[in-house]
Amino acid sequence: xxxxxxxxxxxxxxxxxxxxxxxxxxxxxxxxxxxxxxxxxxxxxxxxxxxxxxxxxxxxxxxxxxxxxxxxxxxxxxxxxxxxxxxxxxxxxxxxxxxxxxxxxxxxxxxxxxxxxxxxxxxxxxxxxxxxxxxxxxxxxxxxx
Amino acid sequence: xxxxxxxxxxxxxxxxxxxxxxxxxxxxxxxxxxxxxxxxxxxxxxxxxxxxxxxxxxxxxxxxxxxxxxxxxxxxxxxxxxxxxxxxxxxxxxxxxxxxxxxxxxxxxxxxxxxxxxxxxxxxxxxxxxxxxxxxxxxxxxxxxxxxxxxxxxxxxxxxxxxxxxxxxxxxxxxxxxxxxxxxxxxxxxxxxxxxxxxxxxxxxxxxxxxxxxxxxxxxxxxxxxxxxxxxxxxxxxxxxxxxxxxxxxxxxxxxxxxxxxxxxxxxxxxxxxxxxx
Numbered sequence: 001x002x003x004x005x006x007x008x009x010x011x012x013x014x015x016x017x018x019x020x021x022x023x024x025x026x027x028x029x030x031x032x033x034x035x036x037x038x039x040x041x042x043x044x045x046x047x048x049x050x051x052x053x054x055x056x057x058x059x060x061x062x063x064x065x066x067x068x069x070x071x072x073x074x075x076x077x078x079x080x081x082x083x084x085x086x087x088x089x090x091x092x093x094x095x096x097x098x099x100x101x102x103x104x105x106x107x108x109x110x111x112x113x114x115x116x117x118x119x120x121x122x123x124x125x126x127x128x129x130x131x132x133x134x135x136x137x138x139x140x141x142x143x144x145x
Numbered sequence: 146x147x148x149x150x151x152x153x154x155x156x157x158x159x160x161x162x163x164x165x166x167x168x169x170x171x172x173x174x175x176x177x178x179x180x181x182x183x184x185x186x187x188x189x190x191x192x193x194x195x196x197x198x199x200x201x202x203x204x205x206x207x208x209x210x211x212x213x214x215x216x217x218x219x220x221x222x223x224x225x226x227x228x229x230x231x232x233x234x235x236x237x238x239x240x241x242x243x244x245x246x247x248x249x250x251x252x253x254x255x256x257x258x259x260x261x262x263x264x265x266x267x268x269x270x271x272x273x274x275x276x277x278x279x280x281x282x283x284x285x286x287x288x289x290x291x292x293x294x295x296x297x298x299x300x301x302x303x304x305x306x307x308x309x310x311x312x313x314x315x316x317x318x319x320x321x322x323x324x325x326x327x328x329x330x331x332x333x334x335x336x337x338x339x340x341x342x343x344x345x346x347x348x349x350x351x352x353x354x355x356x357x358x359x360x361x362x363x364x365x366x367x368x369x370x371x372x373x374x375x376x377x378x379x380x381x382x383x384x385x386x387x388x389x390x391x392x393x394x395x396x397x398x399x400x401x402x403x404x405x406x407x408x409x410x411x412x413x414x415x416x417x418x419x420x421x422x423x
Contacts, residue, residue: 059194062333084194095336096195103186108155110158116159124166125158127183128183129184132184132186138199139199
């Protein structure tokens with residue numbers, strides 16, 4: 001597993017020809033004009049990781065930027081790279097630490113308990129396992145990124 | 146007969162039971178056997194953009210459970226699950242070093258993955274089947290929303306046409322095309338800022354409404370939450386009913402509305418015209 005580092009990040013960002021196709025096609029940018037994959041890639045290249053990481057959290061993960069990019073930069077991979085560095089640099093967004101917490105606790109984002117299983121049974125749907133303790137074991141290891 | 150392990154993920158079994166019910170109802174009549182594995186967990190997608198290896202390990206856990214239960218094919222209802230599991234299976238099934246590293250993690254929970262599972266979205270499965278339409282839905286004008294993760298990134302998913310167009314036409318309903326059809330629901334940003342999906346949904350639903358669609362059909366629980374379950378909060382001066390495609394298909398096949406997760410009122414609206422075909 002290639003370790004995430006800033007050099008690899010800059011190498012990918014350096015492929016950018018600044019054309020802006022990614023940002024023009026970005027759905028989030030159309031409703032949040034301060035956001036844009038091109039600006040994130042440029043900030044990453046200039047070593048402005050804090051600003052770039054902060055911006056990265058609004059990304060919806062739709063991959064439209066990847067499909068628009070004529071240079072095959074794959075802007076979404078820059079965003080993932082920045083997010084991947086964030087637990088070590090103390091920049092992790094609370095929404096993501098919350099999701100990790102939920103998965104460690106219950107194995108799924110939405111709780112399936114006795115109440116939920118009863119409501120599923122009322123709908124004629126089969127019960128699901130309520131406890132998935134192995135997920136916390138799997139996710140809790142020392143493996144980085 | 147086609148047999149699959151059914152992958153429900155986090156959202157479908159709790160917040161989109163109508164989708165799950167309609168898929169089961171339709172599948173049972175099309176000779177598709179869906180087997181439940183109660184221990185399946187989150188697919189790993191939600192955490193994978195931060196913790197790539199942990200996201201992959203969680204996907205591998207689900208693939209290994211399916212493989213161990215004897216299923217070489219797994220079918221997903223959620224497009225994000227299907228993207229993440231397709232992508233993870235493609236990587237693990239073709240990269241022996243990555244498979245070995247991931248198996249070292251899986252060994253901690255007593256699992257091993259051999260790299261034999263193929264992953265499908267329910268739409269992939271429906272596209273490959275013939276079905277008989279018994280009820281006339283030609284009065285319904287249907288707009289489609291595929292959602293990004295059914296298509297993107299295209300290096301994993303290769304599609305030359307919009308599959309819901311063909312599937313809607315096969316139900317006998319009328320297809321409504323509209324300019325914003327391929328726009329994203331923004332669901333992926335919801336946990337960070339709810340205003341993003343809300344703004345995207347307002348614009349898209351307006352477009353659907355202006356093109357005189359009777360309803361919008363979706364194939365992903367997240368898209369449903371954005372356009373359907375959250376629609377009242379958007380403050381729009383009109384409403385656009387949102388249904389999962391298998392609910393429409395089930396109606397066309399003559400299945401009772403209650404089996405498709407449709408309320409009597411919804412069924413009445415959808416079937417106010419038309420009738421059984423000769």
